[in-house]
Amino acid sequence: MGALCSRPDAEPGRPAPAAARTADAPPVTLQKPGSSSSATGGASSSFSSPSMARAAPVAPTVWTKAALSTRYTPMEKLGAGAFGVVMRVISKEAGREFADKVMKRAEAEAAGKLDRLLREIEIWQKPTHPNILRLIEVVETADELHLITEICRGGELFDQLDAVDTFSEHECRLVVAQIAGAVAHLHLAHGIAHCDIKPQNILCRSSKVTDAGCIKLSDFGAAQLFAAGAADAFVETCGTLEYYAPELCENLISRQRGGDVSAATPYGPAVDLWALGCVAYELLCGEPPFWSKDDSEQVRLILAHDLAFPDECFAAVSAPAKELIRLLLAAEPARRLAIDGALAHGWLASVDDPQISAALAASLPAATRERRSSTSSVRRSFSGGPRVGQQRSASLVALSHSELLLPALELDEADDDDEVVRRKTTRRANSLPAGASSPRVAVEEVRTEQV
Numbered sequence: 001m002g003a004l005c006s007r008p009d010a011e012p013g014r015p016a017p018a019a020a021r022t023a024d025a026p027p028v029t030l031q032k033p034g035s036s037s038s039a040t041g042g043a044s045s046s047f048s049s050p051s052m053a054r055a056a057p058v059a060p061t062v063w064t065k066a067a068l069s070t071r072y073t074p075m076e077k078l079g080a081g082a083f084g085v086v087m088r089v090i091s092k093e094a095g096r097e098f099a100d101k102v103m104k105r106a107e108a109e110a111a112g113k114l115d116r117l118l119r120e121i122e123i124w125q126k127p128t129h130p131n132i133l134r135l136i137e138v139v140e141t142a143d144e145l146h147l148i149t150e151i152c153r154g155g156e157l158f159d160q161l162d163a164v165d166t167f168s169e170h171e172c173r174l175v176v177a178q179i180a181g182a183v184a185h186l187h188l189a190h191g192i193a194h195c196d197i198k199p200q201n202i203l204c205r206s207s208k209v210t211d212a213g214c215i216k217l218s219d220f221g222a223a224q225l226f227a228a229g230a231a232d233a234f235v236e237t238c239g240t241l242e243y244y245a246p247e248l249c250e251n252l253i254s255r256q257r258g259g260d261v262s263a264a265t266p267y268g269p270a271v272d273l274w275a276l277g278c279v280a281y282e283l284l285c286g287e288p289p290f291w292s293k294d295d296s297e298q299v300r301l302i303l304a305h306d307l308a309f310p311d312e313c314f315a316a317v318s319a320p321a322k323e324l325i326r327l328l329l330a331a332e333p334a335r336r337l338a339i340d341g342a343l344a345h346g347w348l349a350s351v352d353d354p355q356i357s358a359a360l361a362a363s364l365p366a367a368t369r370e371r372r373s374s375t376s377s378v379r380r381s382f383s384g385g386p387r388v389g390q391q392r393s394a395s396l397v398a399l400s401h402s403e404l405l406l407p408a409l410e411l412d413e414a415d416d417d418d419e420v421v422r423r424k425t426t427r428r429a430n431s432l433p434a435g436a437s438s439p440r441v442a443v444e445e446v447r448t449e450q451v
Contacts, residue, residue: 068139068146072100083107084144088151098136101147108145116221117145124220126190130359131182133203133218152216154204157279161199165286169317171210172283177351177360178215179279183272184339184363186217188228193269196222196239197276212355232268232333235261241298242288245274246331249299270333273342277328284321285313289329305331320347340364 072089075097079086084102091098108114124135139146154160157175161167167175179202186192194201194217201219208214222238237252244252247267254265281289289307292298307329309322324347330336342348343360351357 068141071139072098072148074100083111083113089148097151099149099151101149103145103147105143105145120219120221120223121147123192123223123225126192127182127185129182129185129363130213131178131215131217132185133216149218150205150216152203152205154206154209154214156200157202157204157209157215158199160204160207160209161283161286166313167283169284169321172280173321173347173351174210174353174356175215175283176276176280177348177353177356178212179217179276180339180342180348181356181360181363182215182217183276184343184360186223187269187272187339188363188365191226191228192220193224193226193234194220194222194272194275195224195234196243197272197279198240198243199279199282200240202279210353212353212359226269232266232270234267234271235264237264239271239275241295242291243275243278244299244302245271245333246303246305247271247333249302252299268333270336270338273328273336273339276342277325280321280325280328284317285310289325305329318347320345324348 071092073092075088075090077085078088078099081101084104084107087100087102089098089100090096103117105114108117121135121138128134133152134150135147136150137146137148139148179197183194183197186194196219197217201217203216203218205211205214205216222236224234224236224238226233232247235251237248237255239248245267247265248271250265251267254263255261257263278288290298290301290305292301307326309317309325314322324337324342324345327337327345328342337345343364348360351360
């Protein structure tokens with residue numbers, strides 16, 4: 001199951017909150033299209049786009065191929081995607097190793113992905129947080145774009161979980177706390193909603209996933225900007241189906257029925273909190289809470305929202321952990337925890353690692369930290385109230401396979417649909433004892449009551 005992303009043209013009218021970068025993470029040098037690069041002696045930019053020109057206070061640095069080779073020594077290949085490879089490189093100046101995500105311009109442009117890539121870079125440059133993969137530098141050549149990032153030897157959180165089937169509650173809390181800190185920084189400091197949080201987009205600096213700073217949220221290809229307190233206004237159908245919130249399912253169905261973006265049901269940054277709840281559940285159980293190989297069935301399961309905590313997985317899990325997951329997986333965005341409420345919840349607030357705890361506190365603005373103990377923050381929604389169309393009708397949750405014909409999935413660069421399904425099926429077989437019932441609901445048991 002790859003990431004879905006049906007994106008209209010960039011929206012120039014949506015402002016992004018200003019936020020200064022820290023001294024140890026300088027912004028990428030501004031290089032206007034057609035101007036000279038002081039580092040290359042006259043290379044001109046071929047990566048200009050209307051969205052970048054409108055919105056970005058920073059833009060990719062322009063370098064030639066020669067400049068790239070003088071700055072970095074390529075080593076072995078770490079992986080491959082649809083438009084290029086990921087290489088390990090060594091900085092000639094600092095002697096440190098980094099990852100180089102090499103994007104082939106012609107292939108990305110031919111697939112209509114170049115503007116999306118530029119928008120991802122534009123957004124990715126904003127946050128600076130120990131649990132967000134750091135974009136060190138953007139290097140442009142005549143036919144390639146190089147995204148230089150910190151290197152993560154532990155691979156994806158997906159693979160770390162696959163190796164052990166499930167995490168202990170203690171391990172889960174330390175990992176979820178780091179992800180939540182990253183989400184808090186995105187939402188509260190930058191007005192960025194990630195919109196595709198999943199174990200495949202969470203990298204690990206090493207295999208010691210509970211160490212402070214090990215967890216790195218990555219891949220901003222589906223990220224969107226929002227203004228605090230504004231009504232939910234996202235209409236682009238993005239993300240990965242297993243981690244779709246109910247309102248994203250509604251968005252998908254309304255797009256399908258209406259035929260274009262103007263018919264889409266809007267949603268907001270609360271989808272990140274739903275995905276965080278899905279990841280927490282998956283770490284403890286081995287699979288997301290509402291999962292099916294069949295896309296239409298999965299949408300129905302999400303909208304039915306019959307959340308179960310089977311004893312096979314959760315008998316030894318504490319009540320506070322399950323309570324937080326329930327609050328994150330509230331069906332209605334207005335009743336779902338906002339990120340500051342999630343960090344204030346006792347299960348995360350009692351993290352026993354001092355470095356992770358300090359990073360969590362630093363992820364919140366000062367005013368929010370002062371009221372972390374206030375119960376009013378626990379149920380506060382970014383939207384400030386019910387969103388448009390928040391009451392789901394029975395017609396949306398009782399669809400038959402013939403009525404719910406999902407659009408073709410668009411895969412991530414590194415995703416292979418059959419491989420992802422195979423790995424998930426294998427993990428589920430490993431994490432649930434033979435003959436155990438799956439925490440799923442039958443179609444006839446679909447319900448519409450609110451949580």
